Amino acid sequence: MLRVDLRELARGGAVETQGELKQDDPALEGVDISLRDPVSVTGRLQSIGEGRFYWQGAARTVVEGECRRCLTPLGTPLQLEIGALFTHDPDALDDPDSYAVAPDATEIDVTPAVREELLLAAPRFVLCRDDCKGLCPQCGKDLNAGPCDCEPATEARWQPLKALKDKLRS
Numbered sequence: 001m002l003r004v005d006l007r008e009l010a011r012g013g014a015v016e017t018q019g020e021l022k023q024d025d026p027a028l029e030g031v032d033i034s035l036r037d038p039v040s041v042t043g044r045l046q047s048i049g050e051g052r053f054y055w056q057g058a059a060r061t062v063v064e065g066e067c068r069r070c071l072t073p074l075g076t077p078l079q080l081e082i083g084a085l086f087t088h089d090p091d092a093l094d095d096p097d098s099y100a101v102a103p104d105a106t107e108i109d110v111t112p113a114v115r116e117e118l119l120l121a122a123p124r125f126v127l128c129r130d131d132c133k134g135l136c137p138q139c140g141k142d143l144n145a146g147p148c149d150c151e152p153a154t155e156a157r158w159q160p161l162k163a164l165k166d167k168l169r170s
């Protein structure tokens with residue numbers, strides 16, 4: 001469960017949080033990275049003083065993306081470590097890792113902290129493999145499957161630079 005009954009915490013110690021957020025969970029609305037897997041959440045919430053609760057959590061999922069060179073669809077594991085303060089104290093809310101809890105709240109829901117971290121997790125540029133050859137810029141062929149028949153484009157691309165060098169040299 002990702003909601004913790006505060007009466008459990010009142011008995012002292014920490015409460016384990018564990019749960020899963022499906023891709024279409026309303027809590028994930030607005031998160032614009034596409035998730036291949038549901039977000040699996042673990043962690044523990046503990047009372048650290050009057051009206052203050054600290055959640056140490058982790059979220060794991062697989063992000064849908066594509067190789068930036070050859071555009072092959074890829075699943076990239078995403079692992080987030082999350083530390084969040086849930087508090088009754090409005091003054092503590094300046095901290096971006098702090099979340100408000102109503103003084104009369106009977107439970108704490110840790111999903112806003114997960115959502116926040118996912119919003120910050122910008123999609124990373126990934127490669128299907130370090131030496132991916134990419135697509136031919138002219139014919140679009142996947143060069144990992146073999147060379148194409150296009151003339152190498154490098155010649156033309158470096159021409160102005162070569163001319164400049166010749167000029168500087170003379």
Ligand SMILES: [Zn+2]
Binds near residue numbers: 072128
């Ligand atoms: Zn690739």
Ligand SMILES: [Zn+2]
Binds near residue numbers: 141
């Ligand atoms: Zn080509």
